[in-house]
Amino acid sequence: MTKQLLVGTVAVGGGAPVSIQSMCNTKTDDVAATVAQIKALENAGCELIRVAIPDRAAAEAVDKIKEQISIPLIADIHFNYKFALECAERGIDAIRINPGNIGGAEKVKAVADICRQKRIPIRIGVNGGSLERELRAKYGGVTAEALVESALGHAALLNQFDFDDICISVKCSDVPLTIAAYRLLAERTEYPLHLGVTEAGTPSMGLVKSAMGIGGLLCMGIGDTIRVTLTADPVEEIYAAKKILRAAGLRHDGVNLIACPTCGRTRIDLIPLAEEVERRLDGCRKPITVAVMGCAVNGPGEAAAADIGIAGGDGEGLLFRKGEVLCKVPQERLVDALMEEIEKL
The missing domain is CATH 3.30.413.10 (Sulfite Reductase Hemoprotein, domain 1)
Known part of the structure; x- marks a missing residue:
């Protein structure tokens, strides 16, 4: 059984029900549009929602969004560690980062310190398309072993700064590779796992890829929270995720x-x-x-x-x-x- 984290009021891992996530495609600093989309997603069954934080204006919108929604809010941050600090101060419930791309050890420590103080979990998100160059060279390309080494290396970096409230994802658009990476990761860690097949495509093929990748792993007992990525209205991701959970025997609400x-x-x-x-x-x-x-x-x-x-x-x-x-x-x-x-x- 994996370690359990609390993302706001939602338990992830440790035997908790597998939760459904999505991500807004609105501009985060457009608070009205973002809140409207989050409420539509929540009505569809979304339980955790992520927003992009590409700039300071987006970070400064976090508390305004939080005031108007009920489900936990996750910040998706790349490169600029200061945006993570800003979001933490404004009440974000979790942060998704890649510790290797936000700067040196002191910057990682700053993020780890504030997240530890405020009990904010961090998801380490490793994608096949952004795997470190040296790992590609070591393994001859994007492999399950390379993805897992990257993820566990980032976790070890956070551990150096006394931070352990970690969730991990190792997503690819290649379904067999995604399954292999998560199976290997599940053997090597007890951190909760966020499942997904990244860039799955339009609903017609994206649902098939996600059902194979996410559903297959869930049937093996692997996975604690999921996001179906579709090139569509994010509400479609929620409907797809609910269908996958029902097919895997993990949800019994609905027909x-x-x-x-x-x-x-x-x-x-x-x-x-x-x-x-x-x-x-x-x-x-x-x-x-x-x-x-x-x-x-x-x-x-x-x-x-x-x-x-x-x-x-x-x-x-x-x-x-x-x-x-x-x-x-x-x-x-x-x-x-x-x-x-x-x-x-």
Whole structure:
């Protein structure tokens, strides 16, 4: 089990539930826009939010943002250690840095000192694209071993200044490499791990890469907090993360919809039927499994574990619960009957 950190009020590691993160794409010093986006993300299910701190104006906006939001705020800082100090003074809940790119030992010590005094955790974020030149040369490129050596080297640097409230990420856009790096890191440290496949792309491919990388690691028992990175509205990252956690068996809030892929036995237009059920269940928080099946063969039998479900026929269908048929329903009433039964659960 990993060490547990507190990021504001959210526990990370040490057996705590895997938390969902995202990052604002607004200009941080545009407080109104940033707060609006954070609230939209929180409503979608985001539990930790990160903002970019590229300049002093962004750092000076931290306390103004904090006053108006409920979830913990993380500062993403590169190169200028003074921005980390400014954010710490203004109540930031955690800082994401790469200790190797903010200057010499005295600057790292200054950040470690203020974060220790104010109990602010630090995430060491190592990315394949920004791996140190000497490690690339040593390992012949970006490898799992190089990423892990970089991360643990940065952790050791913070340890020199009596700082140990550390979370680590070793992200790449290459899924197998990302998985290998996190597996190796999990063997060598007890720090909590922030999972992600960086630069995953647009939702169509980005969700696949993230499900493979993040979901695969979670199924191995690796990972304490996650961010799905998509070239899209950040709210889409939250929906994707929730789906990954549900698929990995780590979240049970909301509906688990299962549906058969259709075959030659299907006598009902199942695809729009399943899409309609999915649309009408959007926002339902009941921890239930709902089945939409194409025929009696794949209905109550194969979907017997579902809490409630429907199976198509020819002009009519079956409404069933836990494998037991409740009644036959005309095709045009199938979805309405299903929703009415879900309301009773």
